[in-house]
Amino acid sequence: MASFLLITTTLLISYLIFIIIFSITNNKKKNNNNNKVHGLPLPPGPKGWPLLGNLPQIGSKPHETLHKLSKTYGSLFRLRFGSVTVIVASSVDVASQFLRALDTNFSNRPPSSHAEHIAYNYSNIIFSPYGPQWRMLRRVSTTHLLSTKALEDMSHVREKEAAFMVNRLRRAENSTAGVVVGKEVNVCVANALTNAMFGRRMFGDGDGGEFKDMVVEIMKLSAAFNISDFMPWLKPLDIQGLVGRMKRVHNWFDDLINKIIEERKIEGGRADFLSVLLQQKENPSGDQETKLTDGNIKALLLDMFVGGTDTTSSTVEWALVELIRHPDILVAVQKELDSIVGLSRLVKDVDLVNVPILQAVIKETFRLHPPVPLLIPHTASEACEVAGYYIPKDATLLVNTWTICRDPEVYPRPLEFDPSRFLPGGKQADVDLKGSHMELMPFGSGRRICVGMRLGLRMLSFLVANLAHGFDWALPNGLKPEDLNMDVEFGLTLERTVPLVARPIPRLDPKAYVV
Numbered sequence: 375m376a377s378f379l380l381i382t383t384t385l386l387i388s389y390l391i392f393i394i395i396f397s398i399t400n401n402k403k404k405n406n407n408n409n410k411v412h413g414l415p416l417p418p419g420p421k422g423w424p425l426l427g428n429l430p431q432i433g434s435k436p437h438e439t440l441h442k443l444s445k446t447y448g449s450l451f452r453l454r455f456g457s458v459t460v461i462v463a464s465s466v467d468v469a470s471q472f473l474r475a476l477d478t479n480f481s482n483r484p485p486s487s488h489a490e491h492i493a494y495n496y497s498n499i500i501f502s503p504y505g506p507q508w509r510m511l512r513r514v515s516t517t518h519l520l521s522t523k524a525l526e527d528m529s530h531v532r533e534k535e536a537a538f539m540v541n542r543l544r545r546a547e548n549s550t551a552g553v554v555v556g557k558e559v560n561v562c563v564a565n566a567l568t569n570a571m572f573g574r575r576m577f578g579d580g581d582g583g584e585f586k587d588m589v590v591e592i593m594k595l596s597a598a599f600n601i602s603d604f605m606p607w608l609k610p611l612d613i614q615g616l617v618g619r620m621k622r623v624h625n626w627f628d629d630l631i632n633k634i635i636e637e638r639k640i641e642g643g644r645a646d647f648l649s650v651l652l653q654q655k656e657n658p659s660g661d662q663e664t665k666l667t668d669g670n671i672k673a674l675l676l677d678m679f680v681g682g683t684d685t686t687s688s689t690v691e692w693a694l695v696e697l698i699r700h701p702d703i704l705v706a707v708q709k710e711l712d713s714i715v716g717l718s719r720l721v722k723d724v725d726l727v728n729v730p731i732l733q734a735v736i737k738e739t740f741r742l743h744p745p746v747p748l749l750i751p752h753t754a755s756e757a758c759e760v761a762g763y764y765i766p767k768d769a770t771l772l773v774n775t776w777t778i779c780r781d782p783e784v785y786p787r788p789l790e791f792d793p794s795r796f797l798p799g800g801k802q803a804d805v806d807l808k809g810s811h812m813e814l815m816p817f818g819s820g821r822r823i824c825v826g827m828r829l830g831l832r833m834l835s836f837l838v839a840n841l842a843h844g845f846d847w848a849l850p851n852g853l854k855p856e857d858l859n860m861d862v863e864f865g866l867t868l869e870r871t872v873p874l875v876a877r878p879i880p881r882l883d884p885k886a887y888v889v
């Protein structure tokens with residue numbers, strides 16, 4: 375036994391030494407070749423550690439660390455995460471070179487253990503390689519699941535879930551401790567999505583049972599930083615134990631969704647995403663280059679849930695926090711909505727066609743609190759030149775929208791919450807959220823722009839509208855709005871460290887709240 379341990383340890387140490395030497399010489403060679411062959415410098419950047427590169431410098435709030443580095447190295451700089459070259463874009467000009475001028479070259483994604491072990495080996499949209507499968511999944515999603523008509527057909531589901539939420543909040547009227555608003559919003563968004571996907575609510579009002587536990591684990595793993603994604607030679611060791619957890623949660627999800635699919639086969643079709651996808655699999659429409667597989671269907675539904683829930687609910691929470699901190703703006707939103715909706719019913723989807731103040735509040739919330747401050751990473755399919763620098767093939771691109779949204783050259787008084795920038799006469803009056811204005815792109819831009827953007831925007835506007843129109847808001851325990859903790863936690867989205875707890879004070883006719 376002792377000699378077995380000795381041999382294993384010796385082999386492991388030799389393997390590590392070999393990897394260290396190989397990685398150092400390989401990185402040097404790569405950099406020299408890059409410079410020599412193309413005669414262009416690589417973007418500047420801080421020196422990294424052997425092997426780990428700049429990983430130890432990134433910290434728990436990468437967007438803020440990268441923001442600080444951009445002050446030293448400029449709006450286009452380079453890092454190394456393990457063996458991966460990382461390029462960071464932190465200005466409107468640089469971001470538009472990558473995401474507009476060179477969009478096709480930067481439409482790929484880096485390898486990801488999450489995509490491999492949870493999302494059916496890259497069968498999803500988010501991490502699908504740029505190619506026929508990705509095009510097919512985007513087409514199916516935009517044409518059949520998230521088209522304007524499909525979103526309108528689903529509006530009653532969102533309205534019903536919002537009514538449940540408003541009703542729960544109304545019942546908390548007399549609670550002096552207040553309610554954890556983000557939790558209520560999260561349950562509402564999650565149920566609206568599972569209703570759209572599977573035709574059923576899967577989160578109870580108190581606890582969400584098995585599905586909720588599974589989702590929480592998936593969300594945690596989606597946000598986790600797996601070191602072997604950057605040091606592929608560490609893969610066999612799974613030193614953080616993440617791959618084991620990913621495989622377990624994948625099987626959990628797979629069992630659950632298989633059960634739902636089997637039930638669906640017995641019950642017959644419905645008008646939800648699952649039925650539409652199963653039908654598309656049997657009878658594909660158009661001349662699809664690739665066929666939709668069971669793996670694609672499951673991975674796509676998972677993508678939509680993971681991509682759509684926390685992004686939407688955390689932005690609603692931030693918007694409400696800002697409205698509580700700026701009571702005059704809350705009153706302006708309420709007046710705008712009262713003039714359209716009155717006080718006898720809740721806001722509906724169709725009411726939100728012409729609501730400039732609400733839309734300006736949403737934009738300003740996205741600007742100060744972008745839920746995805748570093749866009750999902752892109753990679754360079756081919757080496758190229760940007761701003762006089764050499765960008766190597768396979769380099770990972772991070773776009774720091776958090777920095778872009780706080781650039782004082784673009785946004786005067788950038789730390790102030792001031793929706794009037796986006797109103798007629800304001801400096802950013804023409805800026806929309808659809809990815810054509812690099813100064814505000816919470817959904818990204820170019821080919822990889824968020825596929826659920828329209829659904830996300832509708833849910834978000836609709837929920838903020840109902841929270842603002844349905845209630846006045848007070849803080850418990852004499853807390854003053856200006857004393858609200860505004861710290862953030864970087865994860866799957868940029869969440870509040872301290873969730874908002876507030877007291878909803880109904881302001882509509884009592885019958886408006888009856889579900």
Ligand code: HEM
Nearest residue numbers: 500678681682685686746749750817818822824825826830
């Ligand atoms: C406020 C809500 C949302 C925000 C802020 C948001 C943000 C984003 C961002 C920043 C990206 C990456 C863009 C890039 O790579 O450059 C993305 C991608 C994606 N989002 Fe969203 N999202 C939201 C809602 C949704 C919803 C509701 C869904 C689906 C129902 C969804 C599904 C996806 C998918 C599938 C992708 C991958 C697109 C691709 O790689 O081609 N998102 N989202």
